[in-house]
Amino acid sequence: MIDSVDPLLKERLEKMGVTVDMRPGIPREELLRIVGNYDILVFRGRLKIDREVIDAGSSLRVLARYGVGLDNVDVEYAVKRGVAVVSAPNAPAQSVAELAIGLMVAVARRIPLLSERVKRGEWPKGRYIGVELSGRTLGVIGFGRIGRRVAQIARGIGMRILAHDIIDVSTDVKKLGGEQVPLETVLRESDVISLHVPLTPDTYKLLNAERLALVRDNAIIVNTSRGEVMDYEALLKHIDRLWGVGLDVLPEEPPRSQYLRQLLAHEKVVVTPHVGSETYEAMRRLAEELAMNIEEVVARLV
Ligand code: NAD
Numbered sequence: 001m002i003d004s005v006d007p008l009l010k011e012r013l014e015k016m017g018v019t020v021d022m023r024p025g026i027p028r029e030e031l032l033r034i035v036g037n038y039d040i041l042v043f044r045g046r047l048k049i050d051r052e053v054i055d056a057g058s059s060l061r062v063l064a065r066y067g068v069g070l071d072n073v074d075v076e077y078a079v080k081r082g083v084a085v086v087s088a089p090n091a092p093a094q095s096v097a098e099l100a101i102g103l104m105v106a107v108a109r110r111i112p113l114l115s116e117r118v119k120r121g122e123w124p125k126g127r128y129i130g131v132e133l134s135g136r137t138l139g140v141i142g143f144g145r146i147g148r149r150v151a152q153i154a155r156g157i158g159m160r161i162l163a164h165d166i167i168d169v170s171t172d173v174k175k176l177g178g179e180q181v182p183l184e185t186v187l188r189e190s191d192v193i194s195l196h197v198p199l200t201p202d203t204y205k206l207l208n209a210e211r212l213a214l215v216r217d218n219a220i221i222v223n224t225s226r227g228e229v230m231d232y233e234a235l236l237k238h239i240d241r242l243w244g245v246g247l248d249v250l251p252e253e254p255p256r257s258q259y260l261r262q263l264l265a266h267e268k269v270v271v272t273p274h275v276g277s278e279t280y281e282a283m284r285r286l287a288e289e290l291a292m293n294i295e296e297v298v299a300r301l302v
Contacts, residue, residue, distance in 0.1 A: 002026045003044035005066045006283040012291035013040075016298070032056045040294060042066055045274075049073045054081055061301055064294050066286055067277060068092060071199040071226060084301070086293040090145060091285035092277035096248075097149035099276050100194050100224045101157075103246025106270045107220050108133055110244075113267055131218075131243060134158035139190030141183065141206070142225065143169040147196035151176050154192075162186050166202075187214040192222070199226035209234035218243045224276050227251035236263045244268035248276050 001010070004024040013020050018040065023030075028047050035041060035057040042064045043049060049063055051074055063078055065087040075085050106112055109130035117124045138154045140147045143163040151161045151173070161178025162185065163169060170180040183206075186193065193215065197203045207221075207230040215221065220243045223230055227250040235245065236259055245268065253274055255261060264271050277286065 001042040001066075002031060003042075003046055003066065005042065005044075006287040008284055009042070009066070009287035009291055012287065013294065016291075016295055028053075035060070040064060040298075042290070043072075045069065045072050047072070049078075051077050054078050054083060057083075062086065062294055062297055064290055066290055069198060069226060084297040086290065086297055088286045088289035088293065091289045092282040093145040093149050095279040095282035096146045096224050096276035097153060098279075099248060099272070100146070100150045100196075100222050100246075101153050103222045103224070103248065103270055103272070104133060104154075104192055104194070104220060107222070107244035107246045107268070110267075112270050133192065136160070136191035137162060137189055139164070139186035139193045141165075141186060141193065141195050142197035142203075143173060143180070144196060144198075146224070147194070148172060150194050150196065151178065159192070162190055183211070184214060187211055188216070190219060191216065192220045195221075195223045195225045195229055197225055197229060199228050203229050205229070205231045207231060207235075209237070212238050215242070217241045220244055220246070222246040224248040227253070232263055233259050236266075239263065239266050239268055242268065244270065246270045248272045249274055 001020065002023050010020045031047060031053060035053060036059060039059055040062040041057060041060060044066050049072060054077055060083050063073060063083055063085045065073060068087055068089045070085065070087055073085060078085050110128045114124060114128060134157055136159055138159040138161055140151050140163045143165040155161060155176045161173060161176050163173045163178060163180050164183045164186045173180045197206060209231060212234050232251060250260060252260060255264060263269060
């Protein structure tokens with residue numbers, strides 16, 4: 001295991017008879033040196049599990065992503081080399097959805113900014129009037145496990161739901177009183193936009209300069225999917241006319257580029273350091289789901 005995971009995963013793997021070696025935070029160079037000794041590699045999104053790592057792992061049988069997104073793994077190459085790839089796609093949905101809603105409220109009411117001011121000894125009552133989410137339109141881009149959970153919670157708050165997806169999700173959206181519509185309609189008609197697509201060549205910079213220009217003035221955008229799904233350089237140009245943005249994911253984590261630092265320093269931006277799945281409940285469910293999925297593929301291999 002090359003990243004920190006819930007101790008339950010180690011316990012579950014040891015029960016299966018697997019000898020577990022914990023190397024959390026191991027640098028890439030060291031991983032390349034030692035990966036040849038392992039049959040199963042457990043990792044998060046920190047390091048790229050690319051051809052070089054897969055080739056160096058001459059005994060590898062299973063690549064196990066402790067999380068959902070497989071965008072840091074060369075899945076096609078792994079499968080070609082006979083290495084199974086598993087993840088735990090169901091475990092974090094509720095936690096990520098709750099964070100997305102939390103970011104919406106934090107932006108709508110400027111909670112971090114107000115909190116910071118009060119802590120500094122100020123009392124800025126009457127200075128930052130917020131907006132309600134109820135009665136506003138939420139546009140969900142990617143109506144999968146997380147997107148639909150966000151829509152359900154938002155429905156409870158009293159929001160109208162629009163959803164965009166490349167597959168037909170219209171029946172499920174209708175159940176929430178909403179409508180499946182093209183991407184441009186979501187961008188033009190939503191007061192709040194929440195991104196929940198996987199990172200693929202098709203979704204890279206899905207919200208680019210051209211599409212951001214379609215978004216309403218005073219809209220809120222929340223991204224808990226992947227930083228690369230939105231062009232943050234273009235977002236910087238639009239931030240003043242938006243109500244604000246809530247970001248859990250960045251194209252560079254941690255951020256280094258000047259444009260990113262400038263964006264994050266803006267008072268309309270609320271940012272968290274990619275913590276969507278970081279709840280005790282999600283981490284435990286991740287451990288359980290991943291252990292089960294590893295067990296299943298190992299049983300098929302023997
Ligand atoms: P999912 O696969 O269940 O749902 C994704 C949906 O997006 C699917 O319905 C799919 O059809 C749709 N989609 C794919 N390409 C599309 C496109 N080009 N346009 C519109 N829709 C498209 O995924 P999920 O489990 O809901 O995860 C969603 C995102 O959240 C992923 O990017 C994942 O990496 C990310 N995530 C982030 C965190 C975090 O810590 N912030 C944690 C878990 C997952």
